[in-house]
Amino acid sequence: MSADADADAGADAGADGAPLLAVDGIQTYYGDSHVLEGVDLEVREGEVVALMGRNGVGKTTTLRSVLQLTPPREGSIRYRGEELVGRETHEVADRGVGWIPEDRRMFAQLTVEENVRVAVPNADDTAAALELAFETFPDLEERREANAGDLSGGQQQMLAIARGLVGDNDLLLVDEPSEGLAPLVVEAVAEALTAAAADTSMLLVEQNLPLALDVADRFYVLDHGTVVDEGDTDDVSADAERLRRYLSA
Numbered sequence: 001m002s003a004d005a006d007a008d009a010g011a012d013a014g015a016d017g018a019p020l021l022a023v024d025g026i027q028t029y030y031g032d033s034h035v036l037e038g039v040d041l042e043v044r045e046g047e048v049v050a051l052m053g054r055n056g057v058g059k060t061t062t063l064r065s066v067l068q069l070t071p072p073r074e075g076s077i078r079y080r081g082e083e084l085v086g087r088e089t090h091e092v093a094d095r096g097v098g099w100i101p102e103d104r105r106m107f108a109q110l111t112v113e114e115n116v117r118v119a120v121p122n123a124d125d126t127a128a129a130l131e132l133a134f135e136t137f138p139d140l141e142e143r144r145e146a147n148a149g150d151l152s153g154g155q156q157q158m159l160a161i162a163r164g165l166v167g168d169n170d171l172l173l174v175d176e177p178s179e180g181l182a183p184l185v186v187e188a189v190a191e192a193l194t195a196a197a198a199d200t201s202m203l204l205v206e207q208n209l210p211l212a213l214d215v216a217d218r219f220y221v222l223d224h225g226t227v228v229d230e231g232d233t234d235d236v237s238a239d240a241e242r243l244r245r246y247l248s249a
């Protein structure tokens, strides 16, 4: 299949309701350590999907597998119908898959505005990108001249999300955005994620159950390297015990 035909197939896959991201039976290792033992999940266009589970079950490893930072040894990961396994990480990024890692990587010595500017792939799009970032996160607009390193934890998380948003991404992989934040700030981050979800699909690793249920449309629970529960968040909001048994240590 030619590259163009491949691209067309991808566009069709999105248009006819096939998932944006389809992870199918991935087996991922660190050396001899077998972490993912056949993970299956999907993210459809426009969805926020939460990936939950205890510490160390392989949530971050699933994101790393999609990004080809830790490529699976078996299984398939298709994005808009195109296989990602075997590609380089920058090729995955070029296709519109963005990553907001747990450590909220940003440039502490640059201002908020500069941090947004450098995340925009095409300089011609900068004005529109700044507008999108500051419309979505008015708190950041107020601090646009502040150094990123001087922001609060919650504002840094918003800046990390804003940078993902302006990065021309159609799918954001967001790792534990609530980690280390006070409850009130977690609420602000939930609002920020909901605002960002108007513009992008998301696969959201999150251990904070209320936040995950609030922001996500659907969820998967990982345990022992495989998916042990999945469903619509609306269905479990009234039955949180169903998930809690997998989430408490």
Ligand SMILES: Nc1ncnc2c1ncn2[C@@H]1O[C@H](COP(=O)(O)OP(=O)(O)OP(=O)(O)O)[C@@H](O)[C@H]1O
Pocket: 030, 033, 035, 053, 054, 055, 056, 057, 058, 059, 060, 061, 062
């Ligand atoms: N670079 C690595 N080398 C070897 N083992 C690793 C590496 N990264 C993670 N692991 C191991 O793989 C397993 C899954 O880790 P992973 O970070 O994916 O879990 P997680 O579900 O995201 O948990 P957490 O919430 O603690 O980050 C753990 O046992 C972890 O110790």
